[in-house]
Amino acid sequence: MAVKVLVVDDSGFFRRRVTEILAGDPQIQVVGTATNGKEAIEQTQALRPDVITMDYEMPVMDGISAVKQIMQRCPTPVLMFSSLTYEGARVSLDALDAGAADYLPKNFEDISRNPDKVRQLLCERVHALARTNRRSLGIAPATVSAPSVSSRPLTGSASAPRSSEPPAPRSSSPAPRKRSYKLVAIGTSTGGPVALQKVLTQLPASFPAPLVLIQHMPAAFTKAFAERLDKLCRISVKEAEDGDILRPGLALLAPGGKQMMVDGRGAIRILPGDERLNYKPCVDVTFGSAAKAFGDKVLAVVLTGMGADGREGARMLKQAGSSVWAQDEASCVIYGMPMAVAKANLADGIYSLDDIGRYLAEIG
Incomplete structure (x- = not known):
């Protein structure tokens, strides 16, 4: 099944571009868009997306406030967009504290100069977040539509493993013996x-x-x-x-x-x-x-x-x-x-x- 995505941004240009990029992947379906945090909460509850892409600065309600409420009402993996600045870093870290799963720099120049790279990065990150450990967000595993294709490595991150891989080792290790380290x-x-x-x-x-x-x-x-x-x-x-x-x-x-x-x-x-x-x-x-x-x-x-x-x-x-x-x-x-x-x-x-x-x- 395709990964269902909700795109949230107050910029009509960015909403269209993100939607176009994601729509180019046959394993991704953009199920809706929102122009502010309040709409994002409403759309999340109504559409039940697998992944949300979220801007920070928006009217009515900002992205971080929206993330907090979404994680309380309808926990969903959120990919934040933020600027490549010191303030952008602070915002991204605040968003992660609020419950966002990951972030990407919001760079309009890259979209214009390197559209293929941006397309690969965004789509692969969305596929990976669709496979996010649901327990870590308080989501039951059955609520997610996982993509059927594997992703290639990407800058700063790599794709999550396919669900068809052998079961991972379980956490059953005894407490480590005490020793000193340099x-x-x-x-x-x-x-x-x-x-x-x-x-x-x-x-x-x-x-x-x-x-x-x-x-x-x-x-x-x-x-x-x-x-x-x-x-x-x-x-x-x-x-x-x-x-x-x-x-x-x-x-x-x-x-x-x-x-x-x-x-x-x-x-x-x-x-x-x-x-x-x-x-x-x-x-x-x-x-x-x-x-x-x-x-x-x-x-x-x-x-x-x-x-x-x-x-x-x-x-x-x-x-x-x-x-x-x-x-x-x-x-x-x-x-x-x-x-x-x-x-x-x-x-x-x-x-x-x-x-x-x-x-x-x-x-x-």
């Missing part, structure tokens, strides 16, 4: 901002290890995200800069559009984003450098996200003797990255998001 490395993508916030707010100010965070996110967003985490957490969080030194209780977030590596002296190296890599930042790159720098003294954690970024880096860490945890399916927004690690038999433990934060807080 570094904790956490990688994530779709659903990651909320997941990281939930994990990191459980850590004490006296957390004994340095942390590095790799979140698939545009360059304009990572600074705002690091600042938000720093305000919410007892540990310190900052966007990583070249030459930063790892220290206990400090989490360094990889800057968007670039690659982050660590060396044996505990220094951070920030490198230009390699065009050959789909992800900038890439979890595999940071995990691989950590394996080389610290051998068996790393704890790697792979959280919610589409695709398989982190699997090969986790393999390198396991070969060096380090530990790898993966988030379980039930607590993921998208069970892609953790599933790739678990199905490759690289996870020492598969835990819920709540347990990951609790177990991290207890490491020696």
Whole structure:
């Protein structure tokens, strides 16, 4: 069955363009449009779409207010559009807190200059969100019409797995044994901002290890995200800069559009984003450098996200003797990255998001 989409935007131009782009995919059906948040709520209840694309700035009711009410009344995966600015980053993070599943930068120039790229990105993201873990949004699995086609990798994210794949490993791991680490490395993508916030707010100010965070996110967003985490957490969080030194209780977030590596002296190296890599930042790159720098003294954690970024880096860490945890399916927004690690038999433990934060807080 086709994925049913509701398009919400006060701009007639953007509504038409988004509708035209989505209508070009035979596996997507635009079932309605709305010009403000109030209409979006009404249309969601009447049409029961599988995915909603939502603007932020609208008359009558803004997008974030609409998302909050939709998640209370009729939980539905929401893809937010926001500008590639610091304010756009703040809005996107607020929307994710309100319950949105993902976001895309709203860039009119890209629509004009790269229509094929925009079409691929938007359609693939909609297909992926139609496969969102319904439990994470409070939606019964039977309410969703999943697409019958698989999606190709896309910039900053990759498609969710087909439902015909073998069942994913269940979360049945015993609590990890306590040990000390020289570094904790956490990688994530779709659903990651909320997941990281939930994990990191459980850590004490006296957390004994340095942390590095790799979140698939545009360059304009990572600074705002690091600042938000720093305000919410007892540990310190900052966007990583070249030459930063790892220290206990400090989490360094990889800057968007670039690659982050660590060396044996505990220094951070920030490198230009390699065009050959789909992800900038890439979890595999940071995990691989950590394996080389610290051998068996790393704890790697792979959280919610589409695709398989982190699997090969986790393999390198396991070969060096380090530990790898993966988030379980039930607590993921998208069970892609953790599933790739678990199905490759690289996870020492598969835990819920709540347990990951609790177990991290207890490491020696």
